[in-house]
Amino acid sequence: MLKRHFSTHLHHYIILMIMLGTSLLTTLPAFTNNVFKLSYDGNIHLARFDAIAQALHNSSLPPLVNFIGLHHTGLAMNGMYPWLTSIIFIIPRLLFSNPIVALAIGFVLLNLLTIFNTFLLAKFITNNRWIQIIGISIYQFSSYHMTVLYSRNALGEALAYAFIPLVFLGCFKIWHNKKNGWLYLGIGMGAIANSHILSLIIITVMIIICFFIRLLHRQITIKELQNYIKATVLAILSALYTLTNMGSLLLSNLLVSPGPNLIPLNTTKYWQALLDNSIIERADSFNIGVINTGLIIFLAFMLFTNKNGVWRYWSVATIILFFSTFDWLPWQNFVNTPINVIQFLGRLLFLVSMLLSISVMYYFNAYPLKHNDINVLVIFGLITLSLSAVHSYHNTVTQDGYRFWLTKENYYKTIKNSAIGLDYLPANNKKQLQARIPAFQSNNTLDLKINSQTYNAIDYTVNATKSSYYTLPVAIYSGVTYKVTLNHQNIKHLSQHALKLKLRKGSNHLKVAASVNKTNYFTMLVSLLAIVYSIGQLFISRTHIFK
Numbered sequence: 001m002l003k004r005h006f007s008t009h010l011h012h013y014i015i016l017m018i019m020l021g022t023s024l025l026t027t028l029p030a031f032t033n034n035v036f037k038l039s040y041d042g043n044i045h046l047a048r049f050d051a052i053a054q055a056l057h058n059s060s061l062p063p064l065v066n067f068i069g070l071h072h073t074g075l076a077m078n079g080m081y082p083w084l085t086s087i088i089f090i091i092p093r094l095l096f097s098n099p100i101v102a103l104a105i106g107f108v109l110l111n112l113l114t115i116f117n118t119f120l121l122a123k124f125i126t127n128n129r130w131i132q133i134i135g136i137s138i139y140q141f142s143s144y145h146m147t148v149l150y151s152r153n154a155l156g157e158a159l160a161y162a163f164i165p166l167v168f169l170g171c172f173k174i175w176h177n178k179k180n181g182w183l184y185l186g187i188g189m190g191a192i193a194n195s196h197i198l199s200l201i202i203i204t205v206m207i208i209i210c211f212f213i214r215l216l217h218r219q220i221t222i223k224e225l226q227n228y229i230k231a232t233v234l235a236i237l238s239a240l241y242t243l244t245n246m247g248s249l250l251l252s253n254l255l256v257s258p259g260p261n262l263i264p265l266n267t268t269k270y271w272q273a274l275l276d277n278s279i280i281e282r283a284d285s286f287n288i289g290v291i292n293t294g295l296i297i298f299l300a301f302m303l304f305t306n307k308n309g310v311w312r313y314w315s316v317a318t319i320i321l322f323f324s325t326f327d328w329l330p331w332q333n334f335v336n337t338p339i340n341v342i343q344f345l346g347r348l349l350f351l352v353s354m355l356l357s358i359s360v361m362y363y364f365n366a367y368p369l370k371h372n373d374i375n376v377l378v379i380f381g382l383i384t385l386s387l388s389a390v391h392s393y394h395n396t397v398t399q400d401g402y403r404f405w406l407t408k409e410n411y412y413k414t415i416k417n418s419a420i421g422l423d424y425l426p427a428n429n430k431k432q433l434q435a436r437i438p439a440f441q442s443n444n445t446l447d448l449k450i451n452s453q454t455y456n457a458i459d460y461t462v463n464a465t466k467s468s469y470y471t472l473p474v475a476i477y478s479g480v481t482y483k484v485t486l487n488h489q490n491i492k493h494l495s496q497h498a499l500k501l502k503l504r505k506g507s508n509h510l511k512v513a514a515s516v517n518k519t520n521y522f523t524m525l526v527s528l529l530a531i532v533y534s535i536g537q538l539f540i541s542r543t544h545i546f547k
């Protein structure tokens with residue numbers, strides 16, 4: 001009995017070590033020579049991570065607005081962009097003095113989380129270890145995943161990517177009337193909400209589509225409905241801090257939305273990117289890699305055989321979604337519709353990668369390969385091509401937007417000067433909102449110098465050519481409590497949406513600070529309790545995770 005117990009624990013330990021080793025393997029090519037190739041989006045994320053780390057170090061929640069970097073406009077990035085799951089990047093920043101090491105550790109943890117959650121899904125679909133590894137490799141080493149991580153540095157989307165397998169696992173368990181399905185679904189949806197709202201919207205639409213398909217086939221039961229309701233309540237509670245922050249800002253302000261684009265994949269550029277094994281950030285050529293694309297084509301051919309099984313349904317869904325992202329459909333007609341929120345259709349490749357992983361696992365579980373050599377070849381090919389693309393991207397000067405070679409020496413200077421466009425700045429009225437015109441415009445008669453910037457305050461020296469009223473390039477959000485001092489005098493009445501002040505001729509000293517609303521601490525407590533409760537319930541159920 002003792003020997004079997006020891007053997008089981010050793011087996012679990014070996015699996016965890018393999019996962020950790022794979023996570024390290026996925027991360028190291030992006031950090032060779034102790035340098036990280038930072039994107040425009042990555043610069044924004046690291047600026048807000050630094051602000052949140054400072055706040056936590058000072059035993060405080062961060063205010064909804066940011067004063068570190070981001071054009072120094074006091075942008076409400078903390079309020080409009082979820083950060084709870086980003087704690088895996090923030091905690092290393094608090095523990096390690098070298099910011100590049102801390103960033104690398106964050107990526108290792110993120111990759112480990114993605115692999116682990118995909119493993120949980122894979123072991124529900126099949127007991128065959130080789131098929132599980134193929135499924136994990138398809139999802140983890142998708143070229144689009146590498147693009148999100150290391151080319152776009154879209155860390156919110158990357159975090160959502162890590163939790164999507166839990167959503168599917170929860171749905172599968174609910175559909176098969178298995179224990180704890182609602183817990184997995186609730187945890188997964190809550191975590192996605194705490195990572196990336198756009199991914200949450202896409203996944204929610206997917207679940208609704210699945211619900212109506214099951215409804216048409218008369219497969220919905222009362223118990224299933226109850227599980228959906230419990231999962232929804234759990235997801236809302238665990239994301240209450242995030243959702244209330246966004247809700248309060250959206251209800252109190254007119255916020256400029258991201259650019260109204262809807263960019264589909266270009267067929268020619270997609271195939272060229274495959275041949276180049278490229279993860280360059282170009283919205284019309286995002287791809288899932290040669291092998292994953294080949295597997296989609298393989299499944300498409302298999303649909304014309306006499307082979308039966310649940311893999312067919314998942315394969316059809318994968319193929320339809322994949323080919324729907326290309327420009328041969330009239331997507332230009334949907335630019336001014338709600339679909340526009342997606343911005344670029346290549347974003348849907350995260351869902352294609354998940355559906356493909358599920359389809360392939362179901363297929364090979366029904367029709368196993370006779371020789372493991374093919375399994376090894378597919379897995380080795382996925383890993384090699386993916387990491388080769390990352391290494392090549394990291395070591396090449398690319399023409400794909402703003403890029404920063406981030407080092408230990410220039411880290412703070414880089415993030416404190418991070419820029420951003422008009423997204424989420426307040427507008428004065430609906431007409432300006434539609435034209436994407438913020439409440440303030442650049443004032444060429446003013447010279448602003450940043451003296452200091454912290455998680456909750458920024459200090460300027462403002463030089464004016466004459467004594468007059470000026471609209472400063474500093475956002476003021478309704479619902480956020482500010483303290484503004486001009487030349488050491490408190491400003492009691494603030495204008496809405498933009499900071500308007502009477503400046504004296506010459507040098508003026510301006511300090512803008514924001515405080516945290518007390519309700520934020522309550523909603524954070526609710527979210528943390530819901531997260532701890534749900535994870536605790538899974539452990540109490542004594543589910544054999546590595547079985």
